[in-house]
Amino acid sequence: MLFLVAMTLEPSGSPQKLNCDVDWSLIDPEDYIRRNYLALHPDDRAIISAVRDHFSDHFQKNPGSPASGIDVGAGPNIYPALTMLPWCHDITLFERSPSNVKYLESQRDGTLDSHWDKFWDVLCENADYGALEEGPARKFQKVAKVRQGNLFDLVKGEERWDIGTMFFVAESITESFEEFRSGVSSFMNALEPGAPFAAAFMEHSLGYQVGREDFPAIDVGEREVLGILKEYAGDVNLTHFGKPGNLVRKGYTGMILACGHRNN
Numbered sequence: 001m002l003f004l005v006a007m008t009l010e011p012s013g014s015p016q017k018l019n020c021d022v023d024w025s026l027i028d029p030e031d032y033i034r035r036n037y038l039a040l041h042p043d044d045r046a047i048i049s050a051v052r053d054h055f056s057d058h059f060q061k062n063p064g065s066p067a068s069g070i071d072v073g074a075g076p077n078i079y080p081a082l083t084m085l086p087w088c089h090d091i092t093l094f095e096r097s098p099s100n101v102k103y104l105e106s107q108r109d110g111t112l113d114s115h116w117d118k119f120w121d122v123l124c125e126n127a128d129y130g131a132l133e134e135g136p137a138r139k140f141q142k143v144a145k146v147r148q149g150n151l152f153d154l155v156k157g158e159e160r161w162d163i164g165t166m167f168f169v170a171e172s173i174t175e176s177f178e179e180f181r182s183g184v185s186s187f188m189n190a191l192e193p194g195a196p197f198a199a200a201f202m203e204h205s206l207g208y209q210v211g212r213e214d215f216p217a218i219d220v221g222e223r224e225v226l227g228i229l230k231e232y233a234g235d236v237n238l239t240h241f242g243k244p245g246n247l248v249r250k251g252y253t254g255m256i257l258a259c260g261h262r263n264n
């Protein structure tokens, strides 16, 4: 008798790695930071500036009471939270990996590592950020809520936030297009109607290394990103960053930033 085993195969013939196949506790936050954020790369500078102006523009047009924010798949990256800092009474740093959760807690409970100063300086080129008298570290300590969780659990929209970021997550946690789609949908469903958001994606990524571990990615471009975001936001603005020869590492072709507002 012939038994058929159901299994998703990549074009190469090797099995497709799903989010649940990865041991996320193996991400080493120190090495991740060393590879990505110890120095301020020009592409990150450009991305931060665009997100800063998007959020500042939103709150100038819609002044109101302080907001709740979420950064999904925060990793050991503080800068998405910093972009939301002036307007939030709390910012949930939502992350699956226990090692990254520990790093985020250390930043909330101690003081922010000094390499984040360069990122804050870029934000302070806008007066909304410069006006924060208590400074980024104190405000971050007050508002940051570190939470270990699974992005896919947000898909039902049972909890919602007023502003959100998701940087290099949906495409960098799986090799499955369906999981990528579900990751983006989960992020969008975690946002209140009208919420401003910023989401960044590695373009055509082949995966990435942290420490000695390889982590998966799905190859997506602007068409795939826009195709999904358009279901949730009418005013998505995509910008491409990065030029061959000046990328952060090998194995991707640039970064895509999507800014917009969640549909009503």
Ligand SMILES: C[S@@+](CC[C@H](N)C(=O)[O-])C[C@H]1O[C@@H](n2cnc3c(N)ncnc32)[C@H](O)[C@@H]1O
Binding pocket: 019, 024, 027, 036, 072, 073, 074, 075, 076, 077, 094, 095, 096, 097, 100, 149, 150, 151, 152, 166, 167, 168, 169, 172, 173
């Ligand atoms: C490529 S890193 C991006 C980290 C950070 N946002 C940044 O900008 O550098 C992907 C992050 O997603 C986290 N992650 C993986 N699967 C997740 C899931 N199902 N739910 C929430 N976070 C997840 C990983 O632990 C990792 O921190």
